Amino acid sequence: xxxxxxxxxxxxxxxxxxxxxxxxxxxxxxxxxxxxxxxxxxxxxxxxxxxxxxxxxxxxxxxxxxxxxxxxxxxxxxxxxxxxxxxxxxxxxxxxxxxxxxxxxxxxxxxxxxxxxxxxxxxxxxxxxxxxxxxxxxxxxxxxxxxxxxxxxxxxxxxxxxxxxxxxxxxxxxxxxxxxxxxxxxxxxxxxxxxxxxxxxxxxxxxxxxxxxxxxxxxxxxxxxxxxxxxxxxxxxxxxxxxxxxxxxxxxxxxxxxxxxxxxxxxxxxxxxxxxxxxxxxxxxxxxxxxxxxxxxxxxxxxxxxxxxxxxxxxxxxxxxxxxxxxxxxxxxxxxxxxxxxxxxxxxxxxxxxxxxxxxxxxxxxxxxxxxxxxxxxxxxxxxxxxxxxxxxxxxxxx
Numbered sequence: 001x002x003x004x005x006x007x008x009x010x011x012x013x014x015x016x017x018x019x020x021x022x023x024x025x026x027x028x029x030x031x032x033x034x035x036x037x038x039x040x041x042x043x044x045x046x047x048x049x050x051x052x053x054x055x056x057x058x059x060x061x062x063x064x065x066x067x068x069x070x071x072x073x074x075x076x077x078x079x080x081x082x083x084x085x086x087x088x089x090x091x092x093x094x095x096x097x098x099x100x101x102x103x104x105x106x107x108x109x110x111x112x113x114x115x116x117x118x119x120x121x122x123x124x125x126x127x128x129x130x131x132x133x134x135x136x137x138x139x140x141x142x143x144x145x146x147x148x149x150x151x152x153x154x155x156x157x158x159x160x161x162x163x164x165x166x167x168x169x170x171x172x173x174x175x176x177x178x179x180x181x182x183x184x185x186x187x188x189x190x191x192x193x194x195x196x197x198x199x200x201x202x203x204x205x206x207x208x209x210x211x212x213x214x215x216x217x218x219x220x221x222x223x224x225x226x227x228x229x230x231x232x233x234x235x236x237x238x239x240x241x242x243x244x245x246x247x248x249x250x251x252x253x254x255x256x257x258x259x260x261x262x263x264x265x266x267x268x269x270x271x272x273x274x275x276x277x278x279x280x281x282x283x284x285x286x287x288x289x290x291x292x293x294x295x296x297x298x299x300x301x302x303x304x305x306x307x308x309x310x311x312x313x314x315x316x317x318x319x320x321x322x323x324x325x326x327x328x329x330x331x332x333x334x335x336x337x338x339x340x341x342x343x344x345x346x347x348x349x350x351x352x353x354x355x356x357x358x359x360x361x362x363x364x365x366x367x368x369x370x371x372x373x374x375x376x377x378x379x380x381x382x383x384x385x386x387x388x389x390x391x392x393x394x395x396x397x398x399x
Contacts, residue, residue, distance in 0.1 A: 015380065016040075016059055018047040024061050024071075026078075042069050042080045049093045053100040062091035062105050068115070070124055083124040085113045093139045099146045101168055106137030112151055114163045114183075129161050129184050139200045143207040145172045147181060150210055152198030158212040158220075160188035176208050178227035187227065193218050193236040196243065199259070204249045205366070211255055213244035219257055223271045233271040241265075241338075246357040250368035250385050256280065258354035261338045262346055264373055264383060280371075280383045281348045352377035 013029045014037070024040040024047055045064035052059045059078070062068040068083040068091055085091065089108030096103045102116040105126070110133045113126035135154040142149055149163040162181035164172070177187040188210065192198055196216025203210055210222040216238075223233040242260035249255055255274075258264040263281040267274050339347045354375040360382055361370040374380045 016050050016052050017374070017380075018050060018061070019378070020046065022046060022063065022065075024050055024059070026059075038078055040069075040071055040078055040080070043067065045090075048091055049095075051094050051096045051103060053096040056100045058096075058100070060094050060096065060103050062094040064090040066090060066107075068094060068105055068113075068124075081124060083113075083115055083126065085115070085126055086128070087111055087113060089136075092137060095140050095142060097142045097146050097163075098144055101146075102163075102165060104140050104142070104149055104163060106140050106151060108136040110135060110137070112137055112140065112149070112161070112163075114149070114165065116165050116168045127165065127183060129163070131184070132186065132189070133159070138198060141201050141203055143175075143177070143203050144205065145175065145207060147172045148175070148177055148187060148203075148207065150201040150203060150212075152201040152212050154197040156192045156195045156197050156214065156216075158188075158190045158192075158198050158201050158210065158222075159186065160210065161186060176224045176226060188222070188224060188231075190220065190222055190231075190234065192216055192220060193238065199244065200246045202247050202249055202255070204252050206252060209249075209252065211247060211249065213247050213257055213259070215243045217241060217243050219244060219247065219255070219267065219274075221255075221269070221274050235269070235271075235274050237267070237274060237276065239276065245353060245355055248357050248359055248368070248371060250359070250371065254367075254385075256357055256371050256383075256385060258357050258373055260353045262350040262352060262354060262375065263338060263348045264354065264357060264371065266385070280385065281350075349381055350375045350377055350379055 014026060016024055016026050018024045022043040022045055025036055026038040027034040028037040043063040043065050047061050047063045050061050057073060059071040060068060066085065066087050068085055069080040070083060071078040071080050085105060087107045087109040091105050091107050093106040094103060102114060105113040110130065112129040115124050115126045118125045133153060137151050137153050139152045140149060147162060147164045147169055149161050151159045160177055162183060162185040164181050164183050172181060192214030194216035196214030196218060198212050198214050201212040213219050218236050218238050220236045222231050225232040244257045245259035247255055247257035253268055253270055255267040256264050263279045265279050266277050268277045269275055341347050345351060352375050354373045356374045358372050359368045360372040363369040368385060370382055370384050372380060372382050
């Protein structure tokens with residue numbers, strides 16, 4: 001499960017995924033099992049991203065075929081509507097705006113297509129943000145005001161643009177990002193600390209803070225001070241782990257991020273500083289913890305994604321990186337922070353890179369109470385993020 005649309009609809013009973021193919025699949029939860037309900041087949045090439053609008057119940061998919069489709073339920077089927085993206089390279093990411101009246105598509109064409117519905121012609125049209133983009137747009141996120149749009153690109157920069165569309169958006173209230181926001185206005189441009197391309201970007205719940213993760217194993221948090229002025233704080237944390245691929249705010253003071261180390265990490269802080277506090281997973285566990293419902297995979301002693309080859313490979317890596325002659329079982333690998341079990345498998349729930357972290361459930365205070373993660377191992381996991389201590393963090397874990 002590489003490309004996912006983790007916007008569960010109908011009381012978290014449905015999910016849309018694409019298992020590295022040109023088809024999107026909708027699964028429905030029946031008891032403790034997930035059953036395939038629909039297959040959305042319209043793209044010619046690999047689907048790269050899915051976004052499900054929970055209020056309007058519309059799905060948008062984009063693909064390497066340079067197209068996007070908006071899927072609307074009609075009876076027992078889903079009807080596709082073509083989007084006029086007007087791009088000449090693969091679409092890489094897509095996301096509905098908070099009000100679900102438009103969406104944005106990142107692409108390899110050094111372009112962001114902001115799409116809205118043209119009622120007169122009954123199709124979806126796009127406006128392009130191009131400058132100062134110089135390379136592939138890898139990911140995007142919307143500001144809560146439905147107008148500002150953040151983007152992470154392969155030029156090692158994160159951007160904030162205005163995606164205001166006349167006739168669709170109302171004039172937004174002034175924010176720390178600016179008050180005059182015609183379409184395409186650059187409201188911020190920030191670099192990763194060591195030149196790593198930006199895998200993901202996220203606004204805080206208020207929209208007043210921007211965070212992004214880079215391929216240089218860093219996470220950066222930006223506190224803007226106003227248009228045309230340096231930020232109040234630009235905090236960057238270099239990690240001993242492998243690069244992070246996705247992140248989300250659970251509150252103004254907490255971020256959950258995950259990536260190639262196969263476990264969701266929790267960061268806490270403020271404009272005074274941020275720190276890595278703990279992992280939602282328990283890397284010291286044996287891998288036999290109870291999962292609800294029971295997981296579909298099992299720990300095996302040979303082959304398969306997630307297996308770190310064999311003992312000889314581990315000895316080579318330890319000798320190459322640290323000059324050690326033997327790697328201790330249950331200790332982190334030389335490639336990251338995730339420990340390995342006696343069978344050579346990771347001591348984490350995910351057995352391969354986590355590619356997506358999304359809010360799943362909110363508490364009465366408005367903070368995120370649970371997040372979902374999906375990875376290249378085909379697992380979709382729901383994690384509780386409230387509560388202190390290991391028991392509080394692991395309670396209610398489900399796969």
